[in-house]
Amino acid sequence: TETYENILVETKGKVGIIRLNRPKALNALSDGLVTDLEKALNAFEDDAAIHVIVVTGSERAFAAGADIKEMAKFTYQDTYLNDFITKKWGRLATCRKPTIAAVAGYALGGGCELAMMADFIIAADNAKFGQPEITIGTIPGAGGTQRLTRAVGKAKAMELCLTGRMMDAEEAERSGLVARVVPAADLMDEALKTAEKIAGFSRPVTMMAKESVNRALETGLNDGLLFERRVFHATFALDDQKEGMDAFVNKRPPNFTDR
Numbered sequence: 418t419e420t421y422e423n424i425l426v427e428t429k430g431k432v433g434i435i436r437l438n439r440p441k442a443l444n445a446l447s448d449g450l451v452t453d454l455e456k457a458l459n460a461f462e463d464d465a466a467i468h469v470i471v472v473t474g475s476e477r478a479f480a481a482g483a484d485i486k487e488m489a490k491f492t493y494q495d496t497y498l499n500d501f502i503t504k505k506w507g508r509l510a511t512c513r514k515p516t517i518a519a520v521a522g523y524a525l526g527g528g529c530e531l532a533m534m535a536d537f538i539i540a541a542d543n544a545k546f547g548q549p550e551i552t553i554g555t556i557p558g559a560g561g562t563q564r565l566t567r568a569v570g571k572a573k574a575m576e577l578c579l580t581g582r583m584m585d586a587e588e589a590e591r592s593g594l595v596a597r598v599v600p601a602a603d604l605m606d607e608a609l610k611t612a613e614k615i616a617g618f619s620r621p622v623t624m625m626a627k628e629s630v631n632r633a634l635e636t637g638l639n640d641g642l643l644f645e646r647r648v649f650h651a652t653f654a655l656d657d658q659k660e661g662m663d664a665f666v667n668k669r670p671p672n673f674t675d676r
């Protein structure tokens with residue numbers, strides 16, 4: 418695998434792992450880091466051997482937001498002309514393979530937004546989520562007002578965006594932002610166990626399930642149900658549907674071939 422300046426990349430079986438790695442800046446999302454992240458995500462998406470992607474940070478910080486030192490001097494023209502920050506930033510949200518954010522420590526501003534771009538978040542019990550942009554004179558710019566509102570509802574999203582306060586892992590789980598909270602020491606084990614479980618299923622079927630859940634956020638109920646039904650019917654064209662159901666009927670483990 419390629420080496421990067423701001424992230425560490427490794428693979429474990431069918432799982433691709435990206436670790437944000439700017440420890441001195443609490444993994445602040447500099448242009449360099451986001452460029453590395455986009456490249457690594459592209460590589461995992463293109464690699465047929467990889468089924469699931471896990472993005473994580475350090476024990477102290479998933480990411481403490483956009484790099485404020487870098488951003489401080491930007492003019493409106495800079496941000497507008499460069500489309501700061503949608504281009505590279507959004508890459509995690511457009512992955513077709515399942516993605517997990519394994520979050521310990523701070524997930525603030527762009528860090529919280531990045532975590533929310535993953536399919537789901539597994540949080541360490543020391544995780545802290547927030548959109549503190551208001552405290553530095555700006556607003557969330559990578560989905561904080563939109564994905565957070567969909568995840569936790571208007572009241573909590575408003576409160577977090579307007580006050581900048583952080584919520585802990587327990588509150589984040591209770592309000593629907595994170596799928597599961599685990600002891601900090603077990604975060605990577607639990608995230609990898611979950612990723613490996615997904616990676617053991619049929620790759621096209623996991624992608625279809627992901628695509629269908631995501632439609633729920635983009636459509637009305639009847640269009641969403643129609644989309645789901647079409648994709649459900651489509652799974653019957655796959656060898657892996659035959660294999661999965663035959664294995665169940667004959668009480669044996671399935672051997673999926675991603676066909």
Ligand code: CO8
Pocket residue numbers: 441442443445446481482483484485486502506523525526527528530549550553556557558559
């Ligand atoms: N950008 C740049 N450097 C940072 C950032 C950041 N977001 N966060 C922390 N650092 C640096 C600090 O400057 C410090 O560096 P140095 O040692 O050189 O002074 C080092 O990391 C350690 O940080 P602290 O000393 O502050 O550590 P503490 O434990 O005292 O505090 C906090 C931890 C509470 C997380 C604190 O660092 C903090 O409040 N950070 C900023 C959080 C924030 O406001 N984030 C939102 C940024 S705005 C944003 O994300 C906009 C999103 C727009 C879309 C995203 C597109 C990129």
